[in-house]
Amino acid sequence: MGDVFQPWIKNVRHERLFEKAVRIAEEARSHVTETDRDAVFSHHTLNVIKQEEYPSLTLPTTFGGEDLSLYELLLLQEKIAEGDGAVALSIGWHMGIMMELADEQLWKRDQFEKLAKEVVRNQKVVNRAATEPATGSPTRGGVPETTAVRADGQYVLNGRKSFTSMAEHLNYYIVSAYIKDIDKVGWFIIDRHQPGVSVEKTWDTLGMRGTESDDLVMTDVELGLEDLVEVNSGEKSTPKGWLLHIPACYLGIAVAARNDAIDFARNFQPNSLDKPISEVAHIQDKIGEMEWKLLQAHSFMYTTARKWDEEPEKRKHMNPELAAVKMAVTNTAAEVVDLSLRIAGGRGLSKKYPFEKYYRDVRAGLHNPPMDDAVVTMLAKRAIAEKE
Structure with a gap:
């Protein structure tokens, strides 16, 4: 049987990168019975993803990444999805966020460099947590019910996020919150081990069960002022x-x-x-x-x-x-x-x-x-x- 990917693999670099996706897809496919049944993301698959240094591929070469193009990202993501769509969708959020932060320079340089170095050195994985039970998809314009209150030189976050893919396996969450003192929506980076952060097992859907998109719960999470990494400007977002x-x-x-x-x-x-x-x-x-x-x-x-x-x-x-x-x-x-x-x-x-x-x-x-x-x-x- 012919490979539908063959027309889209254009050079030796593509072939080398594509082999990483092949290995991840094979590992993911070997676990689909249990991940779909139990609504979990396989830690074995995540280990292979990290062994292939996949999380750092979309970062610029100056940071130790491969500066993956959009074309290349789609080629690899599609192949991983052939093994298990839930795995591809889950890791795809991390890959895209790294590409977005590098291309659009949304954070201060030192904040981005700190995260990028951890991704390259330790293949750490992040995701944005924006969707909430009451507001639905953030693309519809809902204001987060998660709040950030500034007091005594820090922020205190309280709230709940749903549809947090790979919630239990992420190293960092980038969480949207309404910041009361400036009356704007901002984004905070939160270490998964931060006190007050927990994951509630709520994921029980018909499809994409293996994304393990459980609820992220934040109860009086204390964060430094430097953990506020983005503030929404109110301007129309650029195409992504x-x-x-x-x-x-x-x-x-x-x-x-x-x-x-x-x-x-x-x-x-x-x-x-x-x-x-x-x-x-x-x-x-x-x-x-x-x-x-x-x-x-x-x-x-x-x-x-x-x-x-x-x-x-x-x-x-x-x-x-x-x-x-x-x-x-x-x-x-x-x-x-x-x-x-x-x-x-x-x-x-x-x-x-x-x-x-x-x-x-x-x-x-x-x-x-x-x-x-x-x-x-x-x-x-x-x-x-x-x-x-």
């Missing part, structure tokens, strides 16, 4: 290419479903036939439909990534394009997984086969930001504005 790690993840799940569906079709021969079902016309139609959908999704995503990398002067105008990639690719991924289930038939619903897990996991992509309604509105407004 790294968020394409989201569609890359779900595309990887779709590729895995495609591969397993073809293997199933080639090897399954009911006693009503004298040939495997891969030679049946309507099965071939479904395989062909998976192929053209995947070709389109890959082309759209990687062409957009190359534009981001090669034409940085256009980035500030790429928000609608990035959003369209997310919407198109995640919806296409869901369609491909559905086709794989149609090929497997009733057997696809059995825990004996991976198809039902692909189906559950890929649905989560529809609820990662930006959501379809927001994308459609954004594209419509741009089209109307262009005609004014």
Whole structure:
């Protein structure tokens, strides 16, 4: 079977980096039964991620990273998702945040250098914690109920964050909070061992169970003034290419479903036939439909990534394009997984086969930001504005 990644691997550097993702994907795949069943992130997989020095890849070479391009990040993330989408989505947040902090210089230099050095030396892993039960997705504009009160030369944080991927395994949390004394929303970096920080086991979802996205609870957490690393300016945020790690993840799940569906079709021969079902016309139609959908999704995503990398002067105008990639690719991924289930038939619903897990996991992509309604509105407004 041909490798769908081959057209997108362009040079020796890509091949070397891609092998890291292959090894992580293989390790992740070996643990999916227990991670999906128990809603946990495998520490064995995290060990391999760190052994491959994966967490530091998106950092600049001046810090000891590989200065990964967006194109390269998506290539690796998609491959990891082929092993387990939950692993790819989880580590993808860390990878993107490192890229964002390096590119946009959101923190003071000494604050970023301190974190970057820990990531390079010890492969430490971080994630932002922004979503809350009451406010929903922060992309919808909700103000955090988590509060930071300044007193006696420090800040005291109280609050709860939901959907904190890898919560139990992170070294640092970057937490959003409403800062009362300045009446603004800011971000604090918090060590996982800080007194008052705890993780409450709440993650019990249909799909992406292996992200272990439990609640992060902060009770009178005392932080230094230097731990306030960002303050929201109120200005419109700049486009964030790294968020394409989201569609890359779900595309990887779709590729895995495609591969397993073809293997199933080639090897399954009911006693009503004298040939495997891969030679049946309507099965071939479904395989062909998976192929053209995947070709389109890959082309759209990687062409957009190359534009981001090669034409940085256009980035500030790429928000609608990035959003369209997310919407198109995640919806296409869901369609491909559905086709794989149609090929497997009733057997696809059995825990004996991976198809039902692909189906559950890929649905989560529809609820990662930006959501379809927001994308459609954004594209419509741009089209109307262009005609004014």
